[in-house]
Amino acid sequence: MGKTKVKKMLFILSKATIENAYAAFVMANGARMEGIESEIFFTFFGLEAIQKKKLEHLHVATVGNPAMHMPTMLGGLPGVEAFATKMMKKEMEKLDMPPIGEFLEILSDSGCKLWGCKLAIDMFHLKKEDLIDELDGILTIGDFYNRADQKGTHLLFI
Amino acid sequence: MDLNIAGIRLDVTEDGYLTDLSQWNEDIAIEIAKQEGIELTDRHWEVLTWIQEQVKKEVALSIRGIKKSGVLNIKEFYALFPGGPLKVSTKIAGVPKPKSCI
Structure with a gap:
């Protein structure tokens, strides 16, 4: 291990937008890779x-997201969110970022x-069988x- | 930076990575592994050789690449090289530290 004083990272992922899920996953994986x-x-x-x-149908937020640089009205039109998500997934694949399911594995x-x-x-009202097999368990806060x-x-709360 | 390992003066980066793979040999690998608290087994050598081949082929190393490698799985990779397997294994293999975040 390097000189870092960080020994353990605990993430709370509370959002379903693709950018938030990836933020948590990249940081959690990056931590493991640093020991x-x-x-x-x-x-x-x-x-x-x-x-x-x-899990394979998460979307990027096109409404209320100023970084999308599009009018909020436009972001809300049918198909815009799906299109933006498709574009982002394409860019991620170029960088060899795994899809959500593979990333969880x-x-x-x-x-x-x-x-x-x-x-x-x-x-x-979720059941255990609705959730991924890799889940380590169900906890209270x-x-x-x-x-x-x-x-x-x-x-870290995301 | 210079580093003296197995009686040889080596050029290394600030993090201790060899800058010239041609300076690398098995004695050096054993010595670096020891500093990382790892005793190299046959399985380690197989993985190290594979890593060097990837680097020679200019394939960027990543944890996803390990999953797809067919050489070993991620669990075994972490077990063989504890404390950050990509970082540790590349150091022992005498190749540059991977820059990937994934």
């Missing part, structure tokens, strides 16, 4: 990223722990805080 422990807690809309039927194989939020899973069990642990 830093990492874990992701999926809550609320973040749960879309670990639902078998939904990579994270799991790399030793990144993946947790579902109990409250949100109950709220959305209190359980997740207890994963911050060493000096140099950082918690």
